[in-house]
Every structure is written in structure tokens, then in C-alpha cells.
Amino acid sequence: MTKLLETAALEAALQEIADQRDWDQFHTPRNLILALTGEVGELAEIFQWLTDEQAEQIMQSDKAEHVRQEVSDVLLYLMRLVMVLGIDINAAVASKIALNAVKYPPTKS
Amino acid sequence: MTKLLETAALEAALQEIADQRDWDQFHTPRNLILALTGEVGELAEIFQWLTDEQAEQIMQSDKAEHVRQEVSDVLLYLMRLVMVLGIDINAAVASKIALNAVKYPPTKS
Amino acid sequence: MTKLLETAALEAALQEIADQRDWDQFHTPRNLILALTGEVGELAEIFQWLTDEQAEQIMQSDKAEHVRQEVSDVLLYLMRLVMVLGIDINAAVASKIALNAVKYPPTKS
Amino acid sequence: MTKLLETAALEAALQEIADQRDWDQFHTPRNLILALTGEVGELAEIFQWLTDEQAEQIMQSDKAEHVRQEVSDVLLYLMRLVMVLGIDINAAVASKIALNAVKYPPTKS
Numbered sequence: 096m097t098k099l100l101e102t103a104a105l106e107a108a109l110q111e112i113a114d115q116r117d118w119d120q121f122h123t124p125r126n127l128i129l130a131l132t133g134e135v136g137e138l139a140e141i142f143q144w145l146t147d148e149q150a151e152q153i154m155q156s157d158k159a160e161h162v163r164q165e166v167s168d169v170l171l172y173l174m175r176l177v178m179v180l181g182i183d184i185n186a187a188v189a190s191k192i193a194l195n196a197v198k199y200p201p202t203k204s
Numbered sequence: 205m206t207k208l209l210e211t212a213a214l215e216a217a218l219q220e221i222a223d224q225r226d227w228d229q230f231h232t233p234r235n236l237i238l239a240l241t242g243e244v245g246e247l248a249e250i251f252q253w254l255t256d257e258q259a260e261q262i263m264q265s266d267k268a269e270h271v272r273q274e275v276s277d278v279l280l281y282l283m284r285l286v287m288v289l290g291i292d293i294n295a296a297v298a299s300k301i302a303l304n305a306v307k308y309p310p311t312k313s
Numbered sequence: 314m315t316k317l318l319e320t321a322a323l324e325a326a327l328q329e330i331a332d333q334r335d336w337d338q339f340h341t342p343r344n345l346i347l348a349l350t351g352e353v354g355e356l357a358e359i360f361q362w363l364t365d366e367q368a369e370q371i372m373q374s375d376k377a378e379h380v381r382q383e384v385s386d387v388l389l390y391l392m393r394l395v396m397v398l399g400i401d402i403n404a405a406v407a408s409k410i411a412l413n414a415v416k417y418p419p420t421k422s
Numbered sequence: 423m424t425k426l427l428e429t430a431a432l433e434a435a436l437q438e439i440a441d442q443r444d445w446d447q448f449h450t451p452r453n454l455i456l457a458l459t460g461e462v463g464e465l466a467e468i469f470q471w472l473t474d475e476q477a478e479q480i481m482q483s484d485k486a487e488h489v490r491q492e493v494s495d496v497l498l499y500l501m502r503l504v505m506v507l508g509i510d511i512n513a514a515v516a517s518k519i520a521l522n523a524v525k526y527p528p529t530k531s
Binding site: 109128131142147154176179 | 214232233234251256271275278293297
């Protein structure tokens, strides 16, 4: 069965980066949640003064690369959190999607 | 070459879920960033009164399932944002990791 | 000279509340920033699926009391952070407004 | 009776600043919540790699002014949100404190 999400290569790369820089000592769960908060804040700042129309066209603007970088930073800290907590993120996401499907049945809203 | 991150099956599943519920109309970039902020807040709340030691043991506690669910919610809204913006998240992450490697060279900190 | 912001009575009330509950031990700077993140997340959740028009009318809706409560929670944790860090918030805000006035001169945007 | 919180002078100053720069058009509720998220993120970034001990001593460090500025930015955007929503923040905070007193009775924890 195909996994929803395959992160093994990314996790290996992030662990190698952390090992080469002795970063595991800093990557505690609470530190990583503060870092995640910081990156979501940077992402929010890009969009804070935009109209919904401007936001929808942002990837055709000169802000596109900035958005790609901040979205990536959010994902990278989230993955580090997943790693230090030892979470199987594919299983967790599959389970949450199943829960959501019960909570929000597929009747058109 | 192996991709760092394989999200095609997850993106397909999330699109099917959104289609079945007419959710695309709600999943605008700014809405999704507010939703992402909400989920990071819920994740932060689990850890807010814990010591660093308690946080490191959280997956051996009765909070483990709650953590898995909130981490998954953060990832799911981030992926929806990636999807509505049309970002190739594997390429974006690979590019950001390369940028970070220049910014933080692998000398031990 | 009138102070921009007078918080002495609030700070006294919050300290009494904390003293009566032995909360100072939990109100560390990092804990309070995580708690602040949580409350901003709860505030964001109220607005996440609203249009700009709905958001502007929210205080005439049945969500008004919820908004008042979450805005208050953000302020209360921010004030506790200010207190444990020993910041003179009136002086800090006056100084920041002066800095901003230089950064953004009053030419109409 | 003394008010817990006196913000009239600050609100007047912020309105004058906004008027001089035509900022009311940008200060919509959702924009301000995104801006608030951004500032909380900047505050979190100052603390993300600190130990609890370092965080408690931060106002004796060279990061003190940065902390004062980010705390002020959080407060300023929160106050602008309060203003555009027409919330009486003193009354809202008093009401929330009363609610919390019921939720968390003053038995020592």
C-alpha cells in the first residue's frame, strides 16, 4: 500500500545536518515549538497586509521565493519536532485524516 | 534520485477530501495561515506548562495521542497551503536545505 | 504627563491571583510565550474561515463574547510576561512608538 | 473605582498615527491577527534556543532592548485589534479575570 507521506530521505538528511553541527542539544521539543512559532510568524508577515486576491496571486509575484522559503522552514522545524518526539508522521497523518472523516462527513457543506 | 519528501498520495487524498466537502472555497491562502496559526497554538498549549524533561518524555505519557493529532493538523494545513499556492514542496525544501547549509556551515557549533 | 498606558492595578490583580494559586513557578518566560502562542492561536481560529466582511461585523454576531475572552487572554499572558521580565510596559511602548514614527514617517501611504 | 487597565491615551495616540498614515484601510481584523501572529513569532524567536535559566536573565543581557520592542509590538497590534473591533478592553479583561477565578479557584495548586 502506498504511504500518504514518505519522509525517510528528508529525516535522514535533517539528522545528518544536525549531527554535523551538534544541533541535537538545541532541538528539544519546546525549543522546536518556539522555532515553529517563529517561522509561522514569518509566513504570516508576508500575507498580513495583502488582500485575498493578492494572496491568491502571490506565487506570480516577487514574493514567491520568500513564500517557498518560509513554508519550507515551517515544514523543516515540524519534521525536526516529529523526529525528536519519535512520531511516525505517516501513520499519525493517516489516523488524523480518518478521525476528521468521521468528524466532518463528506456531505457537501 | 530519491526525493527528500514524497507527498503525492497525501495531496491526492487531501484534494479528494476537499472536493467531497466543497472546501476549496474556504481554503484560501490567508484562511489557511490563520488555521495553521490555530493548530500551532494548540500544539504549544500541550507543552506550555511542562518542564523540558516532561516534554522530552511526552510520547510515553497519556498526552502522546494528543501530540500526534496536533502535529498532524499542523502538517495537514501546511500541505493545503502548499497545494493552493501550487508549491512543489519537495523542491522548495531541497532548495531551503541547500541555502541553510551555506548560512550555517557544518563546523561543529 | 499622562502615561500612554496605566497597568498598575492590573499587574497588582494578576500578582494576587498568581500568589493565591502558587502560579509563579509556572509563569516562566518561555512557558508564558508558549501560552501566548496558544491564545493567539485560539483568537486566529475564530477568524479563520470568515470573510473580511464577516470579520468586521463579528462584534455584532454571537461570536462577540468569545472574541472578547480570547483578546483578554492574549493580553493577560502578555502582561504576565511583562511582569516576570520586569518590563516597564508604558515606557517600552512609548519608546517603540517613537521608533516606529522614525521608521514610518507620517506621509500618507 | 480604579480601572484595571487605562488605555485611553494609548488608543488616542495609535489612532492619530493611523490617521496620519491612512493605515485604517490596512488595519482590518484579519490583517491585524496575522500581524499579531508575526510579532508573537518574533518574540518566540528571541527565546527559542535559550535555556529556562537564560530566559529568566534575558533582561540583564544584550537582548533586553529587543525583548522590550517585540513585547511592545505584540501589545500595539493587539490594541489596534481591540480598537477596530470596538472592544472595551478594561471591561473585557475584568470579566475574563472573574471567569478565570471561578474556573481556577484560589486553592494552592
